[in-house]
Amino acid sequence: MDTAMTTYDTATDFDEAVTPRRVTTVYSRTDRAFRTTSRGAGSFVLLVMILVGGFLTVNAVQAISSVGLVKFVTTQEWSPETNNFGIAAVLIGTVLIALVALIVAVPLAIGSALFITEIAPPALKKVMTTVIDLMAAVPSVVYGLWGLAFLQSHIVGFSYWISTYLGWIPLFHVDGADPNNALPNPALYTSSTFIAGLVVGMMIIPIQTSMMVEAFSRAPQGEREGAFALGATRWGVIRRVVLPFGKGGIIGGVMLGLGRALGETIAIYLIISPLFKINFHLLQNGANAVAPMIALRYGEANSFAMSALMAAGLALFLLTMAINFTASTIIARSRSGADSEA
Template sequence: MTRTKERPPPAGEPAAVPDHARHLHQDPGLPDRVFRGVARGGGGLVLAVMLLVGGFLLYRAWQALERAGWSFLTTQSWEPDAGRFGIAAVLIGTVLIALTAIVVAVPLAIGGALYISEYAPPRLRRTLISIVDLMAAVPSVVYGLWGLFFFEGALLPTARWIATYFGWIPLFTVDGADPTDPLAPETVYTSSTLIAGLVVGLMVAPIICSVMREVFSQAPAGEREGAFALGATRWGMIRNVVLPFGKGGMIGGTMLGLGRALGETIAVYLIISPVFEIQWHVLQNGTSSVAALIALRYGEASPFGMSALMAAGLALFLMTLVVNFAASSIVARSRSGASSDA
């Protein structure tokens, strides 16, 4: 094997310096360093507060969880002082109310977001954006009072019609209702999962609509113009460009709305008639939710009953946390938020 010897530099010329990687140091400056520190501190503070809330709930709920064990997830009754308590019924009621709300809210939110971002004239668009944002800021007690004194009475004929013609579906069965008797009382349809879910759905629809509208408006302009240049109609462009681009935002907005629906308290508390048994019939009188249970029993709870309520709150906290983290993960992995150079 032959080795190549480096020739010495000619006389009078400096020796060659070997190549090596240089470390570049860039000073971002004081404003950037301050901003980075504030951003990191804010993120760390949010995480710390979340851990403190979870730790506080776990600490206060430990006495009840230690006594109940795994039966806390399977028991339907709520009698902490008698030793019989669990969240099986209220957890199922919470999920059913939230799912009913999402089934109603998502189509409304998608239609509203598409109209605002794609069809509405600029002047009307600004007005609609303000209205939707104001609807999202209305207190939940206002929705609850509206649902209790107006919406419930207006919805009873519809609930009775659904039970009459679709009662063969187990979900829409109403025990004690007689569809053949036109004079049968409608009280069996009041304070139901359907009414509570519809009211909560109207509450969360503006939130979901705002998220979807922002995502739809960021669809790349180059892809929009390319679709029109290929002869696509406006709906064809929306179907092939806007909706695929905003898929992650649609799913994320839906799950954020679901997290809000799971934790809604006052509106559900005002509308429902609490029952501590699993109620699968969404049209039937009586249901319950974890948040409404806490609001209902907080003032009269004994020390051990308070620990049981804290355990129910811990379960709701973990459930909403999982939903919100899943939404953030889906949005982060989607194309939503990307831009086009065109």
């Protein structure tokens, strides 16, 4: 049987013959409307962020140019009236409170998310999901009042115990505390970075848990069943399948919670005793953060002091945006942030 053969005069003719044909996607009217609406919404959010950053930058120029960027970042005092101010103390205080919050929240969030997705029966899973959603909806002022009226008085004993046995570690040292005193002074341990961090940690647990539940629940069912078929225990499936798949969700949830903790205002404002000095002693009275400082000084600020507050807000805005963008990048590059087949 004869076979038809196609001959090509030149290599160019062959390349043109095997060049893949461009496939044109034709969208329906509904798809085009959806794409246009989605792009418009995304562009609007980006525009709002740019406008906020631009507004803070324009209003912060006067204060930053007055003292210089280096002095603004390294100065611990906050006295715009004497042209002696900076964010060193409040920025470090913000980071310390956020780190304490993460140390408290992350293990609880991971454990709660794993229990909801892997262990809890359907009825309990629904109840816990509802409770977590309700916790996320509680106003921050309620958490702050709870921390001020209840938690602070009950946690002082624990703070005293930590400082007594771990006071040789600088972070847990409390100036003026006497380990041999049977009647310690509670005022040394109240309004501290530790207590503020505990309250903020309770606030970010629902955010982190919800994000991790979403990531863990998308672990491929085929891989789960394959692991069970090979004799893996429930913990083995969690360790070998669920946690590796949800790593991006865990990191993203941690970063998102960190961004939320850095920007918390009213809850920290109700608890801390403002101190414009770098204080690495977590258990000791006296702390500060950028957002509560702005809330505290806003009402009495003149035009120049307002510019200084805007500069502090700009620093917090840039820090928070950097953390959120990092979290988004991590999630997008992880398996839990991409489409996968079960």
